[in-house]
Amino acid sequence: MNIAEEFHDACGMGLLADLRNQSSHQLLQDAIRALSRMMHRGAIAADRKSGDGCGVLAAMPTSFMRLLAEENQVYLPDEFAVATLFLSDPERQQDLFASICKETDLEVVLFREVPLNPEALGQYAIDRLPAIVQAFVVPARLTATRRFDALVFLARKRVEKTLVEEPDFYVSTFSRSLLAYKGLVMPDQLCTLFPDLTREEFSTRFVLFHQRFSTNTLPEWRLAQPFRNLAHNGEINSIRGNRFNAMTKSVTMQSPVYSPEEFQSLLPILQDGVSDSASLDNMFEFLLANDVDFFKAVRMLIPPARHNVAHMPARLRSFYEYTSAAFEPWDGPAAVSITDGRHVGCVLDRNGLRPGKYVITTDDRLLLTSEYGVLGTPPEKVRARGRLQSGEMIAADLETGQVFFSSDIDHYLMSSKPYSEWLTGRTNYLMEYIEHQFEDLADYQYDRLDQAQRYHNITHETVEYTIKPMLREGREPTGSMGDDRPLAAFSEKQRCFTDFFRQKFAQVTNPPIDPYREKVVMSTTIGFGEIGNPLVETPDRSRRLKNISPILSRDILQALLSFGDPDGSRYESCYRYRSFGTGFETDLRASLPKLADRVVAAVQDEGVRLVLLDDRILDGKTRLLPMPMVIGHLNQRLSAEKLRHKVSLIAITGEVVDPHQACVLLGYGATAIYPWLLYATGLQMCRNLNKTPRETRLALKNLYEALTTGILKIMSKMGISTVASYRHAALFDIIGLSREVVAACFPASPPLLPGLDFEQLEERIRRTHEQVFRKSFMTPFYPLAVGSAGRDNPDGDYHDFHSRIITSLHRFARTLDRNDYLLVRKMLQNRGQCFIRDFLTWKNDRNRIAIEEVEPVAAITRRFNSAAMSLGSVSPEVHEALAEAMRRLGGASNSGEGGESPERLNSDLNSRIKQVASGRFGVTPAYLRSAEEIQIKVAQGAKPGEGGQLPGEKVTPLIAALRYTVEGVTLISPPPHHDIYSIEDLAQLIFDLKQINPKAMISVKLVSSQGVGTIAAGVAKAYADKIIISGSDGGTGAAPQTSIKFAGNPWELGLAEANQSLKANGLRELVELQTDGGLKIGADIVKAAILGAESYGFGTPLLVMLGCKMLRVCHLNRCTVGVATQDPMLRGHYVGTVDKVVAYLQNVAEDIREILALLGYRTLDEVIGRTDLLQVIESEAARSFDFSRILASIPGPNLRTRENPPFDDNHYEKAMLATVRPVIDNPREHVVIEQEISNLNRSVGTLISGEIASRYGNAGLSKDAITLKLTGAAGQSLGAFLVHGISIFLNGVANDYVGKGMNAGRIIVTPRIYQEGSAAIGNTCLYGATGGKLFAAGTAGERFAVRNSGALAVVEGVGDHACEYMTGGTVVILGETGINFGAGMTGGAAFVYDRSKTFIDNLNGELVEAHRIDVDDDNEGKLYLKNILSSYLERTASPKAKMILDNYREELAYFWMVTPKDMKLPLNPKQGD
Amino acid sequence: MQSFVETSREDLLKEDPSKRIHHFEEIYRFYNDRKVARQAERCVQCGDPFCTTIGCPLRNYIPQWLEAIAEKDLERAFRLSNETSPFPEILGRVCPHNVLCEGACTLEDGYGAITIGPIEASITDLAFESGLTLDFPGPVTGKTVAVIGSGPAGISCAHFLLRAGIAVEMYERADQPGGLLTYGIPGFKLEKQTVSRRFSLLQDAGMKLHLNAEIGHGKDLQTLIDQYDAVFLGLGATDGKLPEIPNQDLPQVFLAMEFLTNVQRRLSRRSWMERFGVLGKRVVVIGGGDTAMDCVRTALREGAESVTCLYRRDEASMPGSRKEYLNAIEEGVDFEFTESPKRFVTNEAGVLAGVDMIRTKLIEPEGGGRRRIEEIAGSEHCVPADVVIMALGFDVEGLNWLVDYDIKLGRWGEIVIDPRQGRTSHPKIYAGGDCNRGADLVVTAAADGRRAAMAMMEQLLG
Ligand SMILES: Cc1cc2nc3c(=O)[nH]c(=O)nc-3n(C[C@H](O)[C@H](O)[C@H](O)COP(=O)(O)OP(=O)(O)OC[C@H]3O[C@@H](n4cnc5c(N)ncnc54)[C@H](O)[C@@H]3O)c2cc1C
Ligand SMILES: Cc1cc2nc3c(=O)[nH]c(=O)nc-3n(C[C@H](O)[C@H](O)[C@H](O)COP(=O)(O)O)c2cc1C
């Protein structure tokens, strides 16, 4: 697979432009200074000098270039272009460049070697330093400017094509108007490297700048940004889909600029072997080159959310609807600075997941950056300051000096063409053509349904536990505990074909989305019809049929087909359809291409456009081609034949019953799915429960709903928000299919553990078919098999925690006798080949030694951790037992997310590992300070890419107290950490944590998945000390069943990949590796060690020792053994003891000693990473799979040996700490510190808070003990985890994460010059705050007070998603709010001053309601608000607050009070002082 | 589901002892549809359903039908329950649940197990009442199997064969079908209509039943082997054991089976023998197992003046189902433990007058294992009795004649089969139940019959 796909980018970027369009050298210098001021956002490579690259893209410094030409005695005409070339073989490549230019009517008049000063470079960069040459190019004959530009682009494409084999040849820019200087260098060294940049004559009108943070440490010169037209901070999740679509689309394009043969040489649009950002750049410049409007090009590729957004102008909606037909979003977090030479601009993704902050100065400069304060613009020079919100764009036309804000751009877009008229009559929603869905049930009835059901593996379990909940509630069911079945590829039993596919999910480099709370950005709309020529806007391109979901009902399908039926009245040739049966009798391998031939023929010869693939032809003779194979293969074949863009694939299949199965089909190219068997089964159930026609209709509708929302959920795990982008994105890992099969059907996905080939698959299909048709001898009384996907049923699939294991472990728990343990071990060792590790066995390279020589049990148990299990998901008894047991073993217990009671923190019951999860429940300074290791839970094996919910039933007074929430109220943790949208964010959080607790190790919990290696590398570069690779089979307290079964991979794969990647990047010695997920006996551990793990986590087995019987009702609070419940009655039945856990783990350690002795090694250390000590077993099954990738070994250290301290040593606050120490030692004292602050000074207040917490816990110091008076622009995380006794007064502006996790104290931000509505603080402030006070006399960014559970705050405006998931505290907003206010908010209160009367549209009313407080019966509220406002006024002197208080009676009428429904929390006026 | 937190286990109601000892009808009142649902709802729906994975020899779909009936979906429950079991309504009555499914149920420790047996019986009873039926395909395959013995093993085998469209001819030496279901297990545990209902069901499904047809003496096994596609042997083990002590051949000393069979014959209006009558007599039953319990309780119902049960070991070591022991006590049986018989005493008329017993004590053997019995010297004493019934367990009856058909027998003369298919050493002959296990249980016999049937399908149709 493409190496360039194997890393992820993030960074700091921005642009600086002179709106008067005047060139200056100062502007260049300022831009470079701004870049250097964001160094902490980039990465510093292993040699701590190279970095991952940075650069500037400047408007062509014409005069300077002329000067250079003159210096070389070359005359330049008015029209000239400059190409900056990276060369590996200068002479040859220059000649070639020159000659191709010649062919293109261009002439190279000068090759200039760009002066370089290598001292600026680290060794790594020097070793790879290319020759950098500027080619001055002029038209060979008189040419119009536009033609000249066209030729320049054409020439570049030709050159690139000719030299495609030479990766080290690279054209960084080749343009008349733009010129780039970039390289593998740190920003502060850029000018040293390129003396050009320091020359006074180098004056320019605007500069785009960028610094890269890549997950890998093998950066390349050519991958440094900016690219030719843009600089991108972010990650494109849908990249595979976009690339695929770019290819298919190009077939239909006719360029208004280039002749057909010229156009051919522009293809492929996207270069190979480049990053996702580079691909985006390719696409963008391609559109510009083909005369697509600048603004349209940007908005086509990165559109805002529209489907669920209220109050978007209809005509604007029309524009986006129109373009969406030809252009799917390049979806994912993004802040993109972009230019075409005349315009400059910046755009944010629809979800606002990257920061974009702008300042317009009084001397007409536009500065746009990731952070405030990078130029230290004096406040009196600020004309306007603000930030881009989700999906917004800002731009400037430098020729006119005009600045366009989003609204201006929108206005331009919608009025540029009569899109609405175009759409009417051409774009139709299928819904409009049907009365009632699910009224006519004819199509859902089949005789011998049971045969189809059994063939498609629809079991009693499927019906009762998957379909029934969908039928009833319209959503997929929840389960608990891990999936302990064998991998589909290893299973002896019938499994669905989609079981080979494991969902991918976002971790670290990009955030998953919350599809419920943030539905506004999601869309499942699909369209049918041809794209037309994407380069030219014509009415005809809007000829589409649309549906709001890829899941079709019979009625919708009929409606669709009515357009494709030549004899029908609605017939339009572009919908002509044909149905193909997907059956075969023998020879799976040959049958696929045969089917493909027929389809291709039909498309070519008969103009078929809708291809229906129908598997309802199953019978005694006919078997079925697995539908994913059919879709995948046709997808390949059709694009190979250049027909893909013409057709839509529609699966009429019995293989789709749950969302996972649907997503597999979509992911590989299906446009729509008609799950006939699901409906039929549903109908059957309704009949059995003799439901009325109406109930039946609703039930079937629920099925459809459930599938659709399920699809949303799965997309959102990967951070993808529209089906259009998800299609073709192939976001799955395929485990156990042969390379040939994958190549034939799913080439976009890497084949992990290559294995089953066509023959073996066919054999499986044959067996199933035989079972159903020949070997089901008895007439069944109950038609379906019971199934065993979740439950350990008789004759079902193997479960690693089957009843006998449980009872035997319990016997051992009673006797604590090793012989009883050995019985369990024996059973596990004889389970056959169910998991990857079962295929691996020892390979001795030494003679065995006496066991006495091996390190003692205690030395081994030190390496054991109890896996994170939150108090809440498990009972206090269990949580404490684990803490004590692990302490006794010298290992570490893990608090899980959800806090720990203060009295435990410095006792034997303290958990050494404290987890920080997205919910931030109970994450206080004392909590963090009590840890020896702080674990950031990015993902969990059983439900990666998802948040969690703790059912209200489990939220007892204790739990509520620990989590700072309300008893009995369900608690939601968001899918992403809202302060980790990228690696640079993670680096920031790690930095915060290392400040609050410098002694603690910081660990990051990831889940095994292809690509986790590169992510691990990035995490190491973000200064983590430990990485956990969690296996997909790990347990859980509660998770959706499809997640438990289908997301993430076994730990073996991820661990091996992570270890290899860390070593390849020379980062291994900086981080400890741990793994967990299904570990049970010594052999598991030693194998994990050999694959690279230094320490090991145990979850479920420990619970079993404490009494767990695999009841799998953890999520229902009904655990009969008092393990996973809070119910006092049930906890009364708890039989666990500390000794049981201790004995178990000691026995595991004893195994390990035995194995080490056998291998002839004395310590685990000696075998860690020694993959040569493992070999694949000899067996039929083993021979079918290729384990080489897992056992691959890479030279280098295998253990953590070094510290991994952040680049930034935070001397700033260290100095402060020294000053305040006397006060900490002697709490009666007071101290006030006054000093300047800049955006480089991050997490200010945190180091001191940690110091205080370690002495006094959360009680902290007396109220005004420490006062920090700061002026300037504060760096990120100002006052993070602030503790009682510290007050921060900032005069100026602050960046993101202000007051993150603060527990007490005050943060007061006042602008140096007050301007109503201008920005005061950045995004995601008060995230997870548990108390304290934040006043900011200005507006805040997105997600203000997300997950706030105690802080009091006043600001004068907020962005989108404010107060999301809030569970406590009070927030007052004296101004505009963004959309989706109060989503998932279950506690606390918010007051919103809504003068413009727009608030209610922005409220997400699912859980909260807004009421007026001017009414008489709410004196409490009035009084409370008044108190808060007065103290706010007193602190900030905000004119707005003053105005409101002066006319309190009248203004009160404009306030809304927002509280959770049916629960108005008692407000506490005391907080208002 | 999971309502065990609020609802507690409720056993079946029993008829008052003083009333029930006057007849042979079932003593239990089974659940009605509301009660059955309430009890079923208690089920946890375990991820590891021990009830079936460990408890039930038939691996019945217990949690599945519990959930179904809890949702008041009688048909689903009925079908699920009959899918794996040849006669759930019988097993729900006669299984020693407390050591099988209910013994294994998660809720057994501390909450009271789900009343699985009674629910199981109720489901099929209610279903049949409400007119639900089980459809058999009829003999569509053209294959026919001979089943010898009409006990549970035979019934089970026949049942599953019929479901596969294989015709069945059943040969039974007795004049009534059912084996020990009919002649062994007394009516107050298992009403005989329940058994006959199953037989008529099987006969409607196409099974031919030949009574008074003893194979071996009457009909020659070889002819069956040649005549049919396969043969199943479910011959049982009803050869009563006797202690080798003096006077044991007195006419007043019965074997349990003789006694029970005779009573059952009278009740079902068949020829019977006066000499087994116990009306107004002092009855002593020797033995402590299920059979002994059935004998004492039958004797009471037959109008014995007094009934005493003598057992060599102590109460705790009684092998049988505790439930039945308690029932017996309720009904007024005296129990004497740690008593071992030495000789039968006669009066001058040579008629039985009592039994000389000796007290025993139980010794823990060093190696662990079951405790040894040691007689306490000088503790002899005589227990007066007009009738003594010996319930000391059963051996497999002389099956040596099978050897001529090259069917291997084991140490105790039991039929040897291979554990996966239940096939004997003869390729066409299968066997199961007591004739293979020695005296065991109905449910295990049923499991054996099913296993054999499955293997035959594979062999005949596969
Ligand atoms: C008194 C008593 C009470 C019991 N109570 C219980 C109880 O409560 N629960 C429980 O689970 N178990 C109980 N059992 C045990 C249980 O009844 C047996 O384990 C079970 O019936 C064995 O079934 P089977 O089909 O193997 O043998 P049987 O039920 O003995 O059936 C064998 C049949 O084969 C017939 N037969 C034998 N040889 C031939 C031949 N040559 N030709 C033709 N026919 C032949 C016999 O006449 C008989 O009808 C009890 C047993 C007894 C004696
Ligand atoms: C009841 C339960 C609760 C869990 N809660 C958390 C949690 O809060 N945070 C977390 O990162 N992992 C959680 N996990 C997952 C475990 O930390 C661990 O990754 C997994 O259980 C290890 O696999 P194993 O159970 O097979 O040993 C939980 C697991 C269980 C069984």
Ligand code: SF4
């Ligand atoms: S057959 Fe017996 S053991 Fe099995 S469920 Fe029924 S009663 Fe329980």
Ligand code: SF4
């Ligand atoms: S073990 Fe008991 S509780 Fe669990 S499923 Fe079986 S019957 Fe229900």
Ligand code: F3S
């Ligand atoms: S699976 Fe869960 S419900 Fe209890 S028994 Fe185990 S913890």
